[in-house]
Structures are given as C-alpha cells and as structure tokens.
Amino acid sequence: MAERLLTFDIFRYNPATPEIPPRMQEFQLEETVGMSLFIALNRIREEQDPSLMFDFVCRAAVCGSCGMLINGRPGLACKTLTQDLGEKITLMPLPVFKLVGDLSVDTGVWFRYLNVRTEAWIHTDQVFDPKGLEERMDNPTAHRIYEAERCIECGCCIGACATANMREDFIGAAFLNRIARFLIDPRDERPAAHIFEVVGTDEGVFGCIGLMACDDLCPMEIPLQGQLAYVRRKMALVALRGK
Ligand code: SF4
Numbered sequence: 024m025a026e027r028l029l030t031f032d033i034f035r036y037n038p039a040t041p042e043i044p045p046r047m048q049e050f051q052l053e054e055t056v057g058m059s060l061f062i063a064l065n066r067i068r069e070e071q072d073p074s075l076m077f078d079f080v081c082r083a084a085v086c087g088s089c090g091m092l093i094n095g096r097p098g099l100a101c102k103t104l105t106q107d108l109g110e111k112i113t114l115m116p117l118p119v120f121k122l123v124g125d126l127s128v129d130t131g132v133w134f135r136y137l138n139v140r141t142e143a144w145i146h147t148d149q150v151f152d153p154k155g156l157e158e159r160m161d162n163p164t165a166h167r168i169y170e171a172e173r174c175i176e177c178g179c180c181i182g183a184c185a186t187a188n189m190r191e192d193f194i195g196a197a198f199l200n201r202i203a204r205f206l207i208d209p210r211d212e213r214p215a216a217h218i219f220e221v222v223g224t225d226e227g228v229f230g231c232i233g234l235m236a237c238d239d240l241c242p243m244e245i246p247l248q249g250q251l252a253y254v255r256r257k258m259a260l261v262a263l264r265g266k
C-alpha cells in the first residue's frame with residue numbers, strides 16, 4: 024500500500040474554557056497499514072497534542088464509547104479503518120449528547136435517563152428464587168431478544184436521527200429497540216397498554232419520520248426500522264383491543 028499523508032480536520036472545544044470558541048484544527052499523520060481512527064487519534068494525542076479529548080475503552084466495537092461523526096456520518100472510530108476513507112478526514116462529536124470536550128460526548132447520562140423513563144427492566148410479580156432452574160424459552164424468541172440486546176449504546180442511531188436532532192424529548196431508535204426487546208420477552212408481565220403509555224406519543228413511536236438513518240448507520244446492524252415497525256404493530260393492536 025502506498026503510504027499516504029492523512030489530514031485530520033478535528034472539532035475542538037472545551038466547555039471548561041468557554042473563552043476559547045469552537046474551531047476546527049488540522050493535524051497531519053502518515054498512514055500505516057491497518058490504521059484505525061483509534062490508532063490515528065492516539066498517535067495525534069501522543070505525538071502532537073496531549074489535550075485532544077476523545078473516548079475509547081474496548082477498541083473492538085463492544086463498549087460503544089467511540090461514536091463520532093466521521094466525515095459527517097456517525098460511526099465507531101475503533102471500527103473504522105483509514106484505508107476506507109479519503110486523505111482528508113473530518114471528525115466531529117456526535118450531536119444530541121452533552122459535549123464533554125472535542126470528540127468526547129456523554130452518552131451515559133442520556134441512556135441512563137431513558138432506561139428509567141422507559142422502565143427498561145423485566146417487570147414481574149414472581150419472586151426471584153436463586154436456587155430455581157433457569158426458565159426455558161423457545162429458540163426463536165431467545166434469538167429475537169438477543170438481536171435487540173446486541174445494542175452497545177454507542178449513540179450513532181441517535182446522532183444520525185433527524186427527529187432526535189430536532190427534539191430532545193424523542194426516545195430514539197435505541198430505546199424503541201429496547202422497548203421491542205421487552206415486548207418480545209415473555210417474562211415481562213407488563214400489559215402492552217402500560218408500555219403504550221410510555222412510548223405511544225410523538226416522543227416515542229410516532230416521532231419517527233422514517234428517514235431510516237438509524238437503520239443505515241447502526242454499527243451492530245440491528246434492524247432498527249423493523250423493531251420500530253414491531254412496536255407500532257403492537258401499539259396498534261393495543262389501540263384496537265384496548266389491552
Ligand atoms: Fe448504537 Fe445501534 Fe445501539 Fe443505536 S441501536 S445505540 S446505533 S448499537
């Protein structure tokens with residue numbers, strides 16, 4: 024592979040020093056074989072600017088920390104190879120989430136708040152028996168739950184979503200996916216009408232305007248529009264049957 028000199032145009036702003044206005048800063052780096060944006064950003068921080076802020080934990084598309092706008096599209100920096108990009112690469116923080124600084128955003132507060140708002144846990148009257156046998160579940164149901172559980176909370180679907188960018192109360196594809204997960208799970212004894220009260224509004228299922236960016240950009244390739252359609256179908260049944 025011919026060696027390229029890459030130019031990174033990176034958003035810089037630290038809310039702790041508001042007197043320095045937001046700006047784009049250019050860095051140059053020689054590309055190496057198999058270079059990911061994770062490697063590039065670490066080299067820039069180590070060799071050129073130790074104040075550059077960005078998040079990484081796993082480096083393996085597992086923790087969801089490294090979501091950012093890569094040439095304007097949300098994606099995981101640890102999973103993105105520079106060889107798949109041009110010589111000029113623009114990096115911006117994910118919109119919607121609170122900016123910590125430069126490319127670092129706080130997705131944790133957002134996800135924690137919505138976990139509570141949508142009551143994203145199994146609701147059951149059964150008392151937990153630590154010595155009891157594991158409950159059996161048929162394979163297709165377990166598979167559908169697993170599919171939804173693959174979400175790594177990276178926030179890419181939220182950053183990509185036109186509705187989430189326009190209204191901060193929209194729960195977004197990640198949480199519609201989570202709602203689907205609990206609707207599928209037979210252990211959750213909540214009546215579907217209860218869930219409808221939480222998501223059957225413009226802040227929930229009816230806020231989506233169907234641009235499908237979430238579905239296109241989810242790094243885990245979760246079929247988000249399919250999950251949304253499932254929740255809408257369930258909600259329609261609740262409306263028809265009243266339960
Ligand atoms: Fe990230 Fe996909 Fe989960 Fe959205 S649904 S937070 S894009 S893994």
Ligand code: FES
Nearest residue numbers: 082086087089101
């Ligand atoms: Fe964990 Fe990228 S560093 S997903």
